[in-house]
Amino acid sequence: MAEPAFALIDCNAFYCSCERVFRPDLMRKPIVVLSNNDGCVIARSADAKPFIRMGAPYFQVKDTLRRHGIAVFSSNYALYGDMSERVMSVIEGMVPALEVYSIDEAFADLSGVTGDLERIGRQIRTRVLKYTGIPTGVGIAPTKTLAKLANHAAKKWQRQTGGVVDLRDPLRRDKLLKVLPVSAVWGIGRRMVEHLNALGIRTARDLADADARMLRKRFNVVIEKTARELRGTSCLALEDAAGAKRDICSSRMFGRRLREIEPIRQAVATYAATACERLRAQRSVCRLVRVGIRTGMHNPQDAKYARGVALQLPYASDDTRLITHYALLALEHVYRQGYAYSKAEVMLLDLCRRNEITGDLFAPQPPPETMRVMAVLDRINARWGKGTIHGGRVAANPEWAMRRDMLSPRYTTNAGHVWTVGAR
Numbered sequence: 001m002a003e004p005a006f007a008l009i010d011c012n013a014f015y016c017s018c019e020r021v022f023r024p025d026l027m028r029k030p031i032v033v034l035s036n037n038d039g040c041v042i043a044r045s046a047d048a049k050p051f052i053r054m055g056a057p058y059f060q061v062k063d064t065l066r067r068h069g070i071a072v073f074s075s076n077y078a079l080y081g082d083m084s085e086r087v088m089s090v091i092e093g094m095v096p097a098l099e100v101y102s103i104d105e106a107f108a109d110l111s112g113v114t115g116d117l118e119r120i121g122r123q124i125r126t127r128v129l130k131y132t133g134i135p136t137g138v139g140i141a142p143t144k145t146l147a148k149l150a151n152h153a154a155k156k157w158q159r160q161t162g163g164v165v166d167l168r169d170p171l172r173r174d175k176l177l178k179v180l181p182v183s184a185v186w187g188i189g190r191r192m193v194e195h196l197n198a199l200g201i202r203t204a205r206d207l208a209d210a211d212a213r214m215l216r217k218r219f220n221v222v223i224e225k226t227a228r229e230l231r232g233t234s235c236l237a238l239e240d241a242a243g244a245k246r247d248i249c250s251s252r253m254f255g256r257r258l259r260e261i262e263p264i265r266q267a268v269a270t271y272a273a274t275a276c277e278r279l280r281a282q283r284s285v286c287r288l289v290r291v292g293i294r295t296g297m298h299n300p301q302d303a304k305y306a307r308g309v310a311l312q313l314p315y316a317s318d319d320t321r322l323i324t325h326y327a328l329l330a331l332e333h334v335y336r337q338g339y340a341y342s343k344a345e346v347m348l349l350d351l352c353r354r355n356e357i358t359g360d361l362f363a364p365q366p367p368p369e370t371m372r373v374m375a376v377l378d379r380i381n382a383r384w385g386k387g388t389i390h391g392g393r394v395a396a397n398p399e400w401a402m403r404r405d406m407l408s409p410r411y412t413t414n415a416g417h418v419w420t421v422g423a424r
Contacts, residue, residue, distance in 0.1 A: 014104035015043035021133035074404035145229035177205035251345030269393030291330035
C-alpha cells in the first residue's frame, strides 16, 4: 500500500491577487481589500502587511493607506468566486483527487503518485500562475496537518523555498516543527494556545511529542488527532465533496440605516431569493423559515433592538415564491417602528433531501408545476446572469445595498466589464 501523501495548495493573498490579475500596474503596489460595507481590512498583499494590521477599521486607517500609497478595493465576491473556480479546475486536472477546502485553498491526494512530488508541486504552482495569474504556495507531507505547516513554511520563506516545501523527510519535518510556535498548527486557536502553553507545550514539536492519551483526556479527540498527525500518522482523510448544509443563511449589512419597513421588505425578499438558489443547488427543501432584523449595536446613542421569528411552511419546499411569502410574514412580526435597522437575515432551517420526505395524505401538497417553474428560473439565470429573472419584491439597484465605493469591475462574469486594451 502506498504511503499517504497530501499537498495543500493555497493562493497567496487571494483577494489582492485577483485584483492584480487585470491590473498589471498594481503588480508592485501594495493592496488591501475591505469587508462588506467597506468596514475593515480583510486581505493584504505582502507589501501592505508592514503598514496595516488585519481587521483594522477603514475609517481609522484611511490616512495611513493614502500616506503609503496603498491601493484600496471593496470586496468583489463575483470576481473572487469565479477566479477560485478557475484555480481549482486547473489543479483538479493535475492531481488524482482534490478537496476544495476554502475559496483559496485545496488539499490534493498524491498517494501513489510516482516521481518527484516536489517537482510536481512546482508544476502545479507554475501552471496555476500561467493559466489564471494567481500565485500559490504548495506544502507536501504525509498528513493534512503537516501539509498545512509545509504550506505555511513555503509562503513564509518563499525566496528560499521557491514556494514549495516537502515535509516527507522526518529530519526536515522535525527541524521545522522545532521553530514553529504551536499557534501555527492548523486548528489550534488562541484559547487552546494558552492551555497548551500552561502545560509547557510551546512549539509544534512539543505538541507532537505530547502524550496522546493525556491530550484526549484533558482536551478532546481533535487535539489528539492533531498531535498524531504532527508525528506523521494520517488521521484525516481527503473529503471528496462537501456535504449538504443543514441550514442556509443569507444576510447582509445595509449600506445605510433603514427606518421604514418597505426597503427592509425588499432586502428580505432579496435574501430569501439568494437562499433559495443555494437550497436548490444542493437539491434540498426546507420546512422552516426564520427572519431576523437588528439595529447597530455599537453606537451608545442609538436605541437597540434585535429580534427574529421562525415560521413553519405548509410543506417542505424550495419554491422562492412560497419561501419569500413566509419570510415577509415573519418580517411583519418582528419589525417595530422607531428604530434604525442595520441588518436583516433570512435562514432556511429543517432542511432535507426531496427523497427524504415522508408523504402525508392529509397535509397540503406543493403545486405540481413548482419544480418546473423553479428549474426554468435557475436555467435562465445561469445562462443570462444572476438576477435576470427575479421576484417583484427584489429591487435591481436598491438604495440600501451594501456600500462598495471602491469596487473593481467583474472582469470575468459581466460582459459589460470585459477587459479592453486600446490607445488613449
